[in-house]
Amino acid sequence: DTAVSQTPKYLVTQMGNDKSIKCEQNLGHDTMYWYKQDSKKFLKIMFSYNNKELIINETVPNRFSPKSPDKAHLNLHINSLELGDSAVYFCASSQYKQGGKLFFGSGTQLSVL
Amino acid sequence: GQQVMQIPQYQHVQEGEDFTTYCNSSTTLSNIQWYKQRPGGHPVFLIQLVKSGEVKKQKRLTFQFGEAKKNSSLHITATQTTDVGTYFCAGHDYKLSFGAGTTVTVRA
Numbered sequence: 700d701t702a703v704s705q706t707p708k709y710l711v712t713q714m715g716n717d718k719s720i721k722c723e724q725n726l727g728h729d730t731m732y733w734y735k736q737d738s739k740k741f742l743k744i745m746f747s748y749n750n751k752e753l754i755i756n757e758t759v760p761n762r763f764s765p766k767s768p769d770k771a772h773l774n775l776h777i778n779s780l781e782l783g784d785s786a787v788y789f790c791a792s793s794q795y796k797q798g799g800k801l802f803f804g805s806g807t808q809l810s811v812l
Numbered sequence: 813g814q815q816v817m818q819i820p821q822y823q824h825v826q827e828g829e830d831f832t833t834y835c836n837s838s839t840t841l842s843n844i845q846w847y848k849q850r851p852g853g854h855p856v857f858l859i860q861l862v863k864s865g866e867v868k869k870q871k872r873l874t875f876q877f878g879e880a881k882k883n884s885s886l887h888i889t890a891t892q893t894t895d896v897g898t899y900f901c902a903g904h905d906y907k908l909s910f911g912a913g914t915t916v917t918v919r920a
Contacts, residue, residue, distance in 0.1 A: 740898055742855070742910040755907055789854060800845060801908070803854040 702726050705790045705804035712780055713812055720775045720807045722790030728802070730754075730795040731773035733765060736787040736806070748773055749795045780811045816903045818911025825891045826919050833914040835884045835901035843904045844877055844884045849913070850897040858899075893918050 705722040712718055724731060732755075733745040747755035748767040762778045773790060787806045793799035815838040825831050835844065843862045847855040859868055861877035861884060868875045872895075874887040884901055898913040 740849075740913050740915065742900065742913075744907065744909075747907075800857045800860060801847075801855070801902075802857070805854050 701805075703790055703792055703802050703804040705788075705807055707807060708805065709808050709810075711810045711812065714780055714782060716780050717776070717778045718780060718809070719777070720788055720790075720809075722773045722775070722804055724771055724790075724792040724802070724804075726792055726802060728792040728794050728799075729770055730793050730799065731767065731770075732791040732793075732801065733773065733775050734789040734791060734803075736789060738786070742789070746773075746775075777809075780809075782811050785809055785811045816901060816909045816911040818901055818914060820914055821912060823914050823916045824919065825895075825916060827891055827893065829891055830887065830889045831891060831916070832885055832887045833899055833901075835886075835903070835911050837882045837903045837905075837909075839882070839903075839905050841881050841903040841905055844881075845902045845904065845908070846875060846884075846886055847900045847902060847910075848897050849900065853897075855900060888916075891916075891918055893920060 703724045730749045732747045735743050745759050746765040751767045764776045767773045787808050789806050790804040791801040793801050817836045823831050845860045846858040849855045859875050865879045866877040872889045876885045898915045900913045901911045902908045
């Protein structure tokens with residue numbers, strides 16, 4: 700059983716389109732995250748939710764909107780996709796305490812053409 | 813804001829040799845974590861260090877946390893082809909910030 704699963708694994712789309720990435724965790728964790736990994740492998744946190752409350756909201760364009768319907772799910776919707784949005788997006792979860800280790804999903808490779 | 817610097821960015825190692833990757837934070841950390849990402853894969857948690865001066869070992873991997881809790885290192889002995897990947901440190905003060913990673917390739 701996959702602990703943190705995200706779909707789709709690959710997403711190829713045209714500029715200007717709107718797309719969503721879904722994430723689910725079955726670890727019973729109370730905190731979930733979205734990270735963006737660029738072509739140089741740099742991992743940048745985008746958002747974090749604890750018990751469905753947004754607790755980290757880094758400098759991310761308004762075109763990105765996270766949504767957490769419950770503790771086990773965190774989705775990412777992206778409007779008006781741009782070329783620069785091409786990257787690998789990782790969902791992760793942890794138990795919220797200072798220093799909780801992250802469990803990552805397998806990633807979504809987004810390619811904007 | 814908190815910054816975590818990691819060097820070197822790339823490490824090309826002859827199989828059987830040792831190497832070290834270093835991590836430095838601009839602020840004092842409550843803990844530091846290390847992750848490994850295999851090519852095409854996702855980051856996987858390796859270890860967490862919490863105490864000042866802490867040293868932990870996992871087989872051929874040795875992790876250290878500095879006395880001032882602002883730096884850390886990962887030392888791998890007798891590198892094997894299975895060590896290929898990118899190693900990230902992640903420092904935690906009020907949030908977890910990742911270093912840029914050290915990408916390791918191994919020459920057989």
